[in-house]
Amino acid sequence: MSIERIDGCIGCGTCVSTCPTDVLRLNEKTGKAEIRYPQDCQVCYLCQQYCPVDAITISAGKTIPAITAW
Template sequence: MPINEIAGCIGCETCVKACPTDVIQMDLNQGKAYIAYPEDCQICHLCRLYCPVDAISITPEKSIPVVVSWR
């Protein structure tokens, strides 16, 4: 599972709106986001980048390494 957890979610739905593949959904009973389709995650990091409380972590083995082009 690429996205590890959504600990500390405040229910703002920013990650749900940012996710281009609809992986993250809102649990209306708890008022918090959850990972509905982890196998469909494209590891784009948009959920993590837009989260205002830094509640999303991505496992290191699934994280995209930073690539720098040197000439």
């Protein structure tokens, strides 16, 4: 998994709106972000970068192959 954990989420939804692959969702009951589709994470770091409270921890264990256009 690329996103290891979300601790201290305030439920602002910024990570959900910045994620280009729809990995994160707001939990309807708690109102806080949760990792819904971890296999789709592209390790772009946008959710971590834009989180106002630094609640998201990302591991660099998954790498994205370089795209080469010929």
